[in-house]
Amino acid sequence: MIVADFIAVIATVLNEGESIRGLMDSLVAQTRPPDQVVIVDGGSRDHTVSVLRDYAGRLPLRVIEAPGCNISAGRNRAIAAVVSPPTAGDPIIASTDAGVVLDSYWLERLVQPLIADPALAVSAGFFRADPHTVFEAALGATSLPAVDEIDPLSFLPSSRSVAFRQSAWARVGGYPEWLDYCEDLIFDLRLKMSMPNGVAFVPDAVVYFRPRGSLGAFYKQYYRYARGDGKADLWRKRHTARYVTYLIGLPVLVGLGVGVHLGFWAVLVLGGLIYVRTPYRRLRAVLAEAAHTKAVRLTPMNILGALVWVPVIRLVGDLAKMIGYPVGWWWRLQQRPPDWKQAGTS
DSSP states (O other), X not given: OOOBOOEEEEEEESSOTTTHHHHHHHHHTOSSOOSEEEEEEOOOSSSHHHHHHTTTTTSOEEEEEOTTOOHHHHHHHHHHTOOOOXXXXXXXXXXXXXXXXXXXXXXXXXHHHHHHOTTOOEEEEEEEEOOSSHHHHHHHHHHSOOGGGOOTTTOOOOTTSEEEEHHHHHHTTSSOTTOSSSHHXXXXXXXXXXXXXXXXXXXXXXXXXXXXXXXXXXXXXXXXXXXXXXXXXXXXXXXHHHHHIIIIIHHHHHHHHHHTOTHHHHHHHHHHHHXXXXXXXXXXXXXXXXXXXXXXXXXXHHHHHHHHHHHHHHHHHHHHHHHHHHHHHHHHHHHOOOOTTSTTOO
């Protein structure tokens, strides 16, 4: 019997009526059409579901309404709803998110390693910023890695651009439904624990998403990320280093610069330059791409504005993490969630 590859695309949505057409139109335009699309709506109060249903004639679409479910529960429900025909093998699940636009070759490129190697469990795609303003360009350069910064062996894919076998999802217990943010990192880490050599990095399987449009929205996003880190007990050393830098190292250097020797200010300036070096290195490419799409004009004022925004964004992001992380830890102490590092827990 010839076993055909069955490929399903899944996503969760909530109040995405103004942006969901970008994702759906890019799904329609895929060079390798999905065999099934399953989207779980978490209880939208706008017209998201009605927009989704407009695409039923153009995609093999199933929309599941599940008010109140979080992202993890929505993804698990979507994946569980994928049922391949008897002539198909282990279904390949490609996960993405609302608010993104898929490159037209995204699905074809993303699943190719899994089709070529039946022993492979996971294929990790990539993501790029799609800024519409100077602030969004600066935010994209500050918060998103460039592809040449990625170590394929340690890369943890975002669930806005990843594919895996349905059996691999089941083996690790799915996405952790007790976690509201950073759930895809826990899912990735459990997959790697289960299949340490089973991940392929596909940098040209790209999705584009628009960064947050304001400093307040960015703060809220990173606060939630850090709270998720605390809940999941992720990156202790990284968060500790941030507290040591801001609460001990920075005050000490300022005090020495004021009371001992002005030369300590040079150390502060050098540290500040190192602090923004990587975002500034990325910024040129991000602005050039935004100018190419005519989203942002490369005027001297816009370039200067982006340069000014970068350190502000770094500071606000670090502040959000320093506030969010202990909130997550406090929740963890009270709720005592499952130990995701143990087999059989999720």
